[in-house]
Amino acid sequence: MAxxxxxxxxxxxxxxxxxxxxxxxxxxARRMQALSLAxxxxxxxxGIAFPAMFLFVEGLYLRTGEVTYKALxxxxxxxxxxxFAVGVVTGTILSFEFGLLWPNFMATFGEVFGVGFxxxxxxxxxxxIFIAIYVYxxxxxxxxxxxxxxxxxxxxGFTGSFWVLGVNAWMNDPTGFAVVDGRVTDPKPWEALxxxxxxxxxxxxxxxxxxxxxxxxxxxxxxxxxxGRRDLYHRTGLVVALSFAALAxxxxxxxxxxxxxxxxxxxxxxxxxxxxxxxxxxxxxxTIGGVYDADRGEVRYGxxxxxxxxxxxxxxxxxxVTGLEVAPPADRPPVNVVRLSFQxxxxxxxxxxxxxxxxxxxxxRHRRLPRSAWFYRxxxxxxxxxxxALIAGWVATEVGRQPWIxxxxxxxxxxxxxxxxLEAGFAFxxxxxxxxxxxxxxxxxxxxxxxxxxEVAGDVEEAHA
Amino acid sequence: xxxxxxxxxxxxxxxxxxxxxxxxxxxxWDLTAGGAERxxxxxxxxxxxxxxxxxxxxxxxxxxLVIVWTAFPVAFGSVFSTLAIPLFLAAIGIIFRGTxxxxxGHAATIREARAIGATFALSSVLVPFFLGAAVGGIASGRxxxxxxxxxxxxxxxxxxxxxxxxxxxxxxxxLAAVFLAGDSARAGLPDLARAFRARxxxxxxxxxxxxxxxLLVLRSDARALYDGLTxxxxxxxxxxxxAAGATTLALVASERYDPARWSSAVAxxxxxxxxxxxxxxxxxxxxLTLDQAAASDATLTTLVVGTGIGAxxxxxxxxxxxRLVLQGRLSHEFExxxxxxxxxxxxxxxxxxx
Amino acid sequence: MRRPLFALTLGSLVLxxxxxxxxxxxxxxxxxxxxxxxxxxxxxxxxxxxxxxxxDEDPDG
Numbered sequence: 001m002a003x004x005x006x007x008x009x010x011x012x013x014x015x016x017x018x019x020x021x022x023x024x025x026x027x028x029a030r031r032m033q034a035l036s037l038a039x040x041x042x043x044x045x046x047g048i049a050f051p052a053m054f055l056f057v058e059g060l061y062l063r064t065g066e067v068t069y070k071a072l073x074x075x076x077x078x079x080x081x082x083x084f085a086v087g088v089v090t091g092t093i094l095s096f097e098f099g100l101l102w103p104n105f106m107a108t109f110g111e112v113f114g115v116g117f118x119x120x121x122x123x124x125x126x127x128x129i130f131i132a133i134y135v136y137x138x139x140x141x142x143x144x145x146x147x148x149x150x151x152x153x154x155x156x157g158f159t160g161s162f163w164v165l166g167v168n169a170w171m172n173d174p175t176g177f178a179v180v181d182g183r184v185t186d187p188k189p190w191e192a193l194x195x196x197x198x199x200x201x202x203x204x205x206x207x208x209x210x211x212x213x214x215x216x217x218x219x220x221x222x223x224x225x226x227x228g229r230r231d232l233y234h235r236t237g238l239v240v241a242l243s244f245a246a247l248a249x250x251x252x253x254x255x256x257x258x259x260x261x262x263x264x265x266x267x268x269x270x271x272x273x274x275x276x277x278x279x280x281x282x283x284x285x286x287t288i289g290g291v292y293d294a295d296r297g298e299v300r301y302g303x304x305x306x307x308x309x310x311x312x313x314x315x316x317x318x319x320x321v322t323g324l325e326v327a328p329p330a331d332r333p334p335v336n337v338v339r340l341s342f343q344x345x346x347x348x349x350x351x352x353x354x355x356x357x358x359x360x361x362x363x364x365r366h367r368r369l370p371r372s373a374w375f376y377r378x379x380x381x382x383x384x385x386x387x388x389a390l391i392a393g394w395v396a397t398e399v400g401r402q403p404w405i406x407x408x409x410x411x412x413x414x415x416x417x418x419x420x421x422l423e424a425g426f427a428f429x430x431x432x433x434x435x436x437x438x439x440x441x442x443x444x445x446x447x448x449x450x451x452x453x454x455e456v457a458g459d460v461e462e463a464h465a
Numbered sequence: 466x467x468x469x470x471x472x473x474x475x476x477x478x479x480x481x482x483x484x485x486x487x488x489x490x491x492x493x494w495d496l497t498a499g500g501a502e503r504x505x506x507x508x509x510x511x512x513x514x515x516x517x518x519x520x521x522x523x524x525x526x527x528x529x530l531v532i533v534w535t536a537f538p539v540a541f542g543s544v545f546s547t548l549a550i551p552l553f554l555a556a557i558g559i560i561f562r563g564t565x566x567x568x569x570g571h572a573a574t575i576r577e578a579r580a581i582g583a584t585f586a587l588s589s590v591l592v593p594f595f596l597g598a599a600v601g602g603i604a605s606g607r608x609x610x611x612x613x614x615x616x617x618x619x620x621x622x623x624x625x626x627x628x629x630x631x632x633x634x635x636x637x638x639x640l641a642a643v644f645l646a647g648d649s650a651r652a653g654l655p656d657l658a659r660a661f662r663a664r665x666x667x668x669x670x671x672x673x674x675x676x677x678x679x680l681l682v683l684r685s686d687a688r689a690l691y692d693g694l695t696x697x698x699x700x701x702x703x704x705x706x707x708a709a710g711a712t713t714l715a716l717v718a719s720e721r722y723d724p725a726r727w728s729s730a731v732a733x734x735x736x737x738x739x740x741x742x743x744x745x746x747x748x749x750x751x752x753l754t755l756d757q758a759a760a761s762d763a764t765l766t767t768l769v770v771g772t773g774i775g776a777x778x779x780x781x782x783x784x785x786x787x788r789l790v791l792q793g794r795l796s797h798e799f800e801x802x803x804x805x806x807x808x809x810x811x812x813x814x815x816x817x818x819x
Numbered sequence: 820m821r822r823p824l825f826a827l828t829l830g831s832l833v834l835x836x837x838x839x840x841x842x843x844x845x846x847x848x849x850x851x852x853x854x855x856x857x858x859x860x861x862x863x864x865x866x867x868x869x870x871x872x873x874x875d876e877d878p879d880g
Binding site: 056060063064066199200203210232235236239240243244247248250251253254255257258261315360363364367 | 825832835836839840843845848851852855856858859862863865866867869871872873874
């Protein structure tokens with residue numbers, strides 16, 4: 001473990017390939033980027049998890065012949081297609097934004113990580129193809145062909161995440177290139193993209209996809225449940241969605257621990273920010289809640305649990321945890337934003353895990369769903385809460401990386417465009433996303449208003465290969 | 466290696482110009498389809514043809530972006546900083562368009578259908594215009610290397626930019642009309658086939674005339690580009706395009722729509738290839754050559770190999786999708802738009818034809 | 820059919836979680852994650868069993 005005090009001197013900085021300086025509006029650019037990511041990433045969760053969910057339900061239909069399952073699978077796949085279509089759009093915006101907002105980042109490092117996006121693009125292209133075949137092929141392709149057409153959707157949801165998170169993992173722990181006189185040379189894309197952080201980032205996010213999609217979908221059916229919609233169709237929707245969400249939440253616990261330990265090793269300043277720890281110390285505490293006071297260099301009004309941070313970060317209650325003091329103030333992320341986000345994520349994640357546990361225990365022991373209306377209200381809340389945890393987690397890790405866009409190699413404000421027209425762009429973007437949200441909500445409500453029976457008619461039994 | 470990567474970019478741009486262009490062009494016809502009564506059938510056909518393939522069509526744009534930012538990162542950064550305005554507007558247009566398209570089939574009243582339809586159609590015209598204008602900016606040598614080193618407005622709002630923007634819209638409309646005529650004929654709707662045939666002939670003539678006249682614009686505004694297009698490889702492509710265009714008109718006039726699809730695609734593809742050849746050896750005229758802009762060999766090789774492996778999975782999948790579509794195995798039933806007042810979904814049972 | 824599935828589910832969770840918490844080596848990580856995914860997949864089949872889905876018909880839920 002490298003001496004923490006020398007951290008900020010270890011790697012040489014890169015000067016941008018388009019010139020040394022960036023533009024004036026780095027903070028605004030970050031906000032625009034954050035907005036677009038906050039819109040896109042929830043959609044990605046559905047791309048990750050929904051296909052497995054509707055494919056499982058189609059499997060129920062194929063196993064039992066019960067057409068209600070088919071109706072549910074059909075409905076879910078149509079909704080998935082709509083969400084995917086929106087995701088294509090928001091993803092396109094992101095691709096444009098990388099160039100529009102961060103031209104110096106792209107110009108300097110494009111050759112190091114760019115291949116990751118090429119591979120992600122291919123995955124996503126395949127997902128587009130097969131989701132079209134799957135949704136438009138209901139009752140037109142033979143049963144086996146149709147089910148099999150769903151498999152590439154699940155696989156490409158995974159591979160797409162793999163490569164994108166490869167890039168993010170690289171940004172947090174850069175490797176696979178050399179810096180000579182400030183210029184980036186000798187790119188090694190494979191080394192860069194299969195970065196050490198990839199394992200935990202990918203697993204953590206992949207599970208998060210199931211948690212978010214599962215609870216959001218479950219919430220819809222929980223609301224229906226409270227209104228008396230408890231037939232097989234709605235029950236299946238609720239149980240399948242909750243299963244995925246609950247089980248993924250349980251699995252997320254050890255994975256979160258893994259992520260925390262890796263961050264402690266590779267980005268100690270980020271970990272220090274999660275806690276608001278200034279002094280490097282052994283047996284570092286974990287403070288729940290409270291506010292970080294920069295002037296006094298400490299967290300106030302929180303509940304301090306001694307040695308917990310050392311335990312979580314290094315699995316040793318007496319381990320030394322690096323503090324913020326090793327980095328000059330200009331190189332520290334904004335503490336309160338990051339701290340709050342991190343704790344929100346962990347807190348919500350824990351609550352969701354408990355909710356999932358209640359469901360699983362009730363179901364396995366009593367062979368039925370819980371009877372209390374409060375359970376269903378909690379499930380309805382779980383969807384938005386899961387989304388909040390998702391965003392909070394991303395804020396924690398991305399803002400926690402500031403002021404770097406490539407950790408300790410290039411600063412965010414070096415990478416930004418020199419354009420000063422970003423206010424107009426930001427305003428425009430906000431308007432667009434609001435319109436988009438309204439439109440999508442409208443559409444989904446329309447889809448939901450249709451009775452399931454419309455999905456069942458037209459079953460074609462002949463063997464189209 | 467750099468040439469191979471450039472080749473990939475050209476394939477992507479060409480595929481996008483043809484497939485995405487046709488997609489946008491379909492939106493153009495939607496915009497000009499006429500009132501609720503007459504236009505409903507045309508719009509219904511547009512909806513039906515586009516639905517299964519539109520996302521796959523537009524992924525080519527991302528493909529191009531990604532290859533460029535990996536293989537030619539400095540050029541990418543320069544283009545996106547100088548041409549930020551048209552590219553940002555195109556991006557916004559793409560959002561609106563995609564959303565409107567996804568929503569269209571679910572309108573329950575005429576007013577809703579009109580509002581969504583108008584958004585869809587208008588953005589279908591603006592997006593290719595802005596993208597074309599950006600291409601014009603690059604081709605006429607107005608994008609220097611650097612972080613916003615060129616003029617943010619004049620770089621695209623100039624005679625060449627406007628010309629190429631307009632040509633992008635027109636060629637898309639032309640392609641769409643040819644494809645839609647073929648789709649209508651296949652669906653057994655001869656009245657619509659004839660309607661699109663008329664549009665294809667008209668659009669073909671207008672596009673051809675505009676392209677020829679455009680050469681004159683280029684001669685005064687972007688001399689280097691003009692020279693590139695009137696000699697060597699560039700000229701060859703211009704001639705191929707003209708020949709393919711004429712062939713298409715003949716085929717469409719005689720209602721042979723399936724071969725016409727191919728010849729119209731060749732006509733448009735030849736233009737994008739011609740543009741690249743006309744710029745040779747520059748990636749960003751007048752200074753940045755392909756070799757200067759190219760990333761290191763390690764990256765280029767990885768990119769080519771990676772894309773190659775990806776293509777092994779992608780190409781058969783894409784072929785499978787198009788085969789299913791062209792066989793009519795996937796398309797949902799034809800429904801005139803603006804004449805339905807209840808929500809419907811893809812995959813409904815067959816409706817009585819009106 | 821249910822007993823083995825239940826054992827598989829619970830076993831994967833305990834073993835996978837245990838390995839993840841106890842070890843840091845790459846191989847352990849791979850094994851741990853694989854077991855956790857096995858937990859989720861078998862768990863979904865365990866819970867969303869058609870026989871159980873079909874039976875919960877009592878009106879008060």
